[in-house]
Every structure is written in C-alpha cells, then in structure tokens.
Amino acid sequence: MRESTIMKVHYGTALAAVALVAVHILMRLTMGYSESLEYENVLANYKFVPYAIMLELILILLSVHGFNGLRVILLELKQGKMYEKAVSYGCLAGMIGLIAYGSRTIIMTNMGMV
Amino acid sequence: MAQVSSMSDGQSSTMKSITLKISRFNPEHDESSQFMEFNVNYEKWTTVLEAILDVKKHFDHSVAVRYSCRQATCGSCGMIINGKPRLACFTKISELDSNVVTVEPMNNFPVIRDLAVKFERLFDTHQKIKPYLIRDDTELESDQKEFLQTPEEVEQYIQFANCIKCGLCNSACPTMATDSSFVGPQALAQAYRYVADSRDKGKDSRLKVIDDSHGIWRCHFAGSCSQVCPKGVDPAMGIQLLRGYMLGFRD
Ligand code: HEM
Ligand code: SF4
Ligand code: FES
Numbered sequence: 376m377r378e379s380t381i382m383k384v385h386y387g388t389a390l391a392a393v394a395l396v397a398v399h400i401l402m403r404l405t406m407g408y409s410e411s412l413e414y415e416n417v418l419a420n421y422k423f424v425p426y427a428i429m430l431e432l433i434l435i436l437l438s439v440h441g442f443n444g445l446r447v448i449l450l451e452l453k454q455g456k457m458y459e460k461a462v463s464y465g466c467l468a469g470m471i472g473l474i475a476y477g478s479r480t481i482i483m484t485n486m487g488m489v
Numbered sequence: 490m491a492q493v494s495s496m497s498d499g500q501s502s503t504m505k506s507i508t509l510k511i512s513r514f515n516p517e518h519d520e521s522s523q524f525m526e527f528n529v530n531y532e533k534w535t536t537v538l539e540a541i542l543d544v545k546k547h548f549d550h551s552v553a554v555r556y557s558c559r560q561a562t563c564g565s566c567g568m569i570i571n572g573k574p575r576l577a578c579f580t581k582i583s584e585l586d587s588n589v590v591t592v593e594p595m596n597n598f599p600v601i602r603d604l605a606v607k608f609e610r611l612f613d614t615h616q617k618i619k620p621y622l623i624r625d626d627t628e629l630e631s632d633q634k635e636f637l638q639t640p641e642e643v644e645q646y647i648q649f650a651n652c653i654k655c656g657l658c659n660s661a662c663p664t665m666a667t668d669s670s671f672v673g674p675q676a677l678a679q680a681y682r683y684v685a686d687s688r689d690k691g692k693d694s695r696l697k698v699i700d701d702s703h704g705i706w707r708c709h710f711a712g713s714c715s716q717v718c719p720k721g722v723d724p725a726m727g728i729q730l731l732r733g734y735m736l737g738f739r740d
Contacts, residue, residue, distance in 0.1 A: 382706045451668040
C-alpha cells in the first residue's frame with residue numbers, strides 16, 4: 376500500500392476514535408466508574424447491540440491506529456530490508472490478532488456465551 | 490590531547506579573548522572525539538570561522554574544517570557551535586555571549602575528520618527529488634520568450650529557493666538521527682520548491698518519490714529544521730505545504 380494511503384488511514388482512525396471514544400466516555404458517565412465495571416453491567420453493555428457495535432468499531436480503529444503507529448516507530452528505529460518486512464507483517468499480524476481476540480469477547484458476550 | 494595555547498603578542502588592548510574548544514577526531518585512528526582548547530582573541534566582528542582559521546594559522550594547521558565563501562552562500566561551514574547547528578562564517582563570537590565557544594561536527598553526518606563531514610547522503614537525497622524544472626516542451630525554440638511568472642507565482646516558492654544546501658536542517662532533525670533512510674528536511678523543502686513553481690510539470694513524479702515508508706510521512710512536526718536554517722527557508726513549512734498536496738488539500 377502507498378504510504379500516503381496508510382497515513383490517511385492513520386489520521387482518519389485517530390479522528391474517528393476521538394468522536395467514538397467521546398461517546399464511549401459519555402455513556403460511562405451515566406453511572407459511577409466502579410459501578411460500570413460490575414459484572415452485570417459489563418454484560419449488559421455488550422448485550423446492548425448499538426453500544427457493542429460502537430465498542431467493536433473503537434477496537435478496530437485503535438488497533439489499526441496503534442499498530443500502524445508502532446510500525447512507524449520501529450521503522451524509524453532501525454533499517455534493513457528483512458527487518459522492515461518483519462516489522463510490517465508483524466504489526467499487521469498483531470493488528471489482526473488483537474481485533475480477532477477483542478471481537479471474540481464482544482461477540483461471545485453479546486450472544487450470551489459467558 | 491587537550492592543550493591550551495594562547496596568542497597575545499601585538500594585539501590591541503580593546504581585544505577580548507575566549508576559549509575555543511575544537512572537537513578533534515580522525516576515524517582512521519581515534520576511538521572517540523576529544524576537545525582541544527585554544528585561547529583566541531576576537532573583535533566585535535570576528536566570526537567563529539575566523540577564530541578557527543586563526544587557530545589553524547598560529548597553533549595547529551591540522552584542524553580540519555570545510556569552508557569557501559565566508560559569507561553564508563556556499564553552505565560549506567555548517568557545524569555545531571555551542572550546541573546548536575550554525576554556519577561558522579555567519580556566527581559572530583560576540584553574539585554567542587559566552588567565554589567558551591565549543592565547535593563540533595554536524596550531527597547526523599559521518600565525520601571525515603574534526604569538523605569536516607561527509608555530504609553524500611544530503612546530495613543523494615537532494616538529487617532524488619529531481620531538483621530541476623520538469624516539462625515536456627523546452628525554452629530553446631528560437632522565437633519564444635522565457636517562461637514568465639507573475640510576482641504572486643514567484644512568491645509561492647522563492648523563499649525555498651534560498652536553500653544553500655548547508656545541511657544544518659538535516660543536522661537538527663530528530664528523525665534523521667535514527668532513520669538512516671529518511672529523505673530529510675533539506676530534500677523535502679526542495680521538493681516543495683519545485684512542485685510549487687508554476688513552470689514545473691513534474692509534480693506527480695516528485696510526489697511519488699517522497700511518498701515512501703522513509704519519505705515525507707516520517708516528519709513529525711518537530712520544527713527544529715526551521716529553527717536552525719540560516720537562510721530563512723523554513724523547511725518545516727515546506728513539508729507541511731507538501732503534505733497538503735498529498736492529502737488532497739491543494740492541487
Ligand atoms: C483518539 C486520540 C488519538 C489521536 C487524535 C491520535 C493522533 C495521532 C497522530 C496525529 C499521530 C501521528 C503523529 C506523527 O506523525 O507525528 C499518531 C501517532 C501514533 N499514535 Fe495516535 N492518536 C490517538 C490515540 C492513540 C492511541 C489510543 C494509541 C495506542 C493504541 C495511539 C498510538 C499511536 C502511535 C504508536 C503513534 C506513532 C507515534 C508517532 O508517530 O509519533 N494513538 N497519533
Ligand atoms: S533548508 Fe536551510 S538549513 Fe536546510 S540545507 Fe537549505 S539553507 Fe541549509
Ligand atoms: S563558508 Fe560559505 S557558507 Fe560559510
């Protein structure tokens with residue numbers, strides 16, 4: 376992929392994350408923070424489909440942004456053909472892995488599998 | 490290797506003196522650099538380059554330094570003076586306001602010896618961005634005029650055309666310090682200089698060159714380049730304007 380395309384995605388995910396994380400924080404303000412983290416409330420959040428979709432979106436946005444950011448840091452730290460290939464594919468794998476693991480939690484909880 | 494030398498004979502009484510600390514390093518047989526100290530006299534108008542040349546003339550002719558024009562035009566004499574990248578011929582000792590003046594080779598450039606550094610990377614990256622007007626036609630047809638520009642069109646790029654390729658911006662850039670493949674502020678500012686020139690038609694090929702994993706996106710807005718540029722080029726602004734083309738804000 377062209378670097379400018381990747382960086383457009385990087386800035387886009389950052390902007391979208393600001394908006395969605397703001398909504399996420401506002402939703403959490405509906406109750407005390409410790410209450411938010413009680414077992415029943417956490418389950419209820421995941422079962423409320425629009426909110427679960429939003430959490431999934433935040434997960435994707437920040438995984439893409441965070442792992443691409445890590446790729447940038449690592450590319451600037453050290454150079455070399457093999458190293459750069461490993462960094463790029465490694466970050467892509469991390470990104471996909473994190474999204475898969477997070478999605479699994481969201482989907483399983485949403486479907487009442489825990 | 491440290492040594493103190495001083496020169497006092499035949500100088501006027503209005504003269505003041507400073508300690509000039511020169512970084513000495515010969516990669517062929519030194520493990521690391523060491524400072525040599527010299528006591529040099531100066532007048533209000535004495536530049537750091539003149540002080541170094543004084544040392545060469547009177548104390549140690551083996552001090553390696555590159556210079557040519559002595560008037561901030563050739564871009565040869567960049568070095569770190571009291572911690573900041575500056576042109577030695579464009580920095581007066583009196584303006585430094587210090588009794589000790591330390592000179593070191595520029596950061597982010599391999600040292601040849603003492604204060605002289607290798608410019609190959611700067612010249613390579615500069616060449617890579619195609620620093621010339623690109624167009625299909627040519628001005629050589631006999632009955633045609635030169636390509637005229639309005640003052641507004643000249644305004645778009647003229648500030649960036651003042652670059653003397655001294656490399657001070659590359660020396661100050663934090664990305665240059667760790668990314669050995671980064672294009673660097675000097676070349677990026679020059680890419681903007683040509684892209685913004687109304688006579689030039691090479692925008693697409695130039696943007697392609699810098700749209701690389703070690704290209705323009707590795708600039709993180711530190712702005713150190715613009716702080717040290719002796720010609721007011723403001724490479725950081727050139728980089729942001731160039732980004733405008735790539736993000737679709739300009740065409
Ligand atoms: C939602 C708020 C956020 C905004 C507005 C934001 C914005 C940005 C921007 C503009 C850059 C590019 C900086 C540059 O090129 O110099 C960046 C880089 C980066 N971001 Fe974020 N970001 C946010 C959240 C996050 C989060 C939560 C993470 C961690 C998961 C993260 C990880 C990174 C990393 C690792 C970099 C690369 C470092 C760098 O380029 O300086 N960001 N971010
Ligand atoms: S932009 Fe300024 S600091 Fe950089 S090489 Fe050109 S004149 Fe020197
Ligand atoms: S000697 Fe030419 S710029 Fe200093």
